[in-house]
Amino acid sequence: xxxxIVGADRLGNIPDxxxxxxxxxxxxxxxRDSSHQRRGASLPSGIQIVILFTDFLGHNVMQRFRDxxxxxxxxxxxxxxxxxxxxxxxxxxxxxQCGACEVVCGSGCx
Numbered sequence: 001x002x003x004x005i006v007g008a009d010r011l012g013n014i015p016d017x018x019x020x021x022x023x024x025x026x027x028x029x030x031x032r033d034s035s036h037q038r039r040g041a042s043l044p045s046g047i048q049i050v051i052l053f054t055d056f057l058g059h060n061v062m063q064r065f066r067d068x069x070x071x072x073x074x075x076x077x078x079x080x081x082x083x084x085x086x087x088x089x090x091x092x093x094x095x096x097q098c099g100a101c102e103v104v105c106g107s108g109c110x
Contacts, residue, residue, distance in 0.1 A: 002049075004028075004044060006028075006029050007029075009030050017090075020087075021090050031056065042072065043065075051079070052079075062078075077093050
């Protein structure tokens with residue numbers, strides 16, 4: 001599954017967490033550029049999930065990417081930029097692909 005990551009300048013351990021769920025980062029947008037706030041643009045091709053790091057995004061950027069994902073029927077996951085928050089959010093949205101059970105973070109997986 002290909003993901004568009006929106007928010008944060010650096011991803012740190014995030015690619016490893018996404019790999020546990022079978023997700024590959026196809027594109028990463030920091031959200032700082034003013035062009036990211038413009039409405040009506042579409043997502044890059046081949047994106048199946050949009051991950052929004054809410055602690056690094058303004059409301060306009062978040063709304064723009066959420067609206068684009070809704071128009072293209074793409075799954076949206078919103079969370080803080082932390083390994084545990086991402087595992088919990090993905091575990092709730094994609095329980096059939098959860099590979100985070102080996103990591104103790106309270107994701108609620110069985």
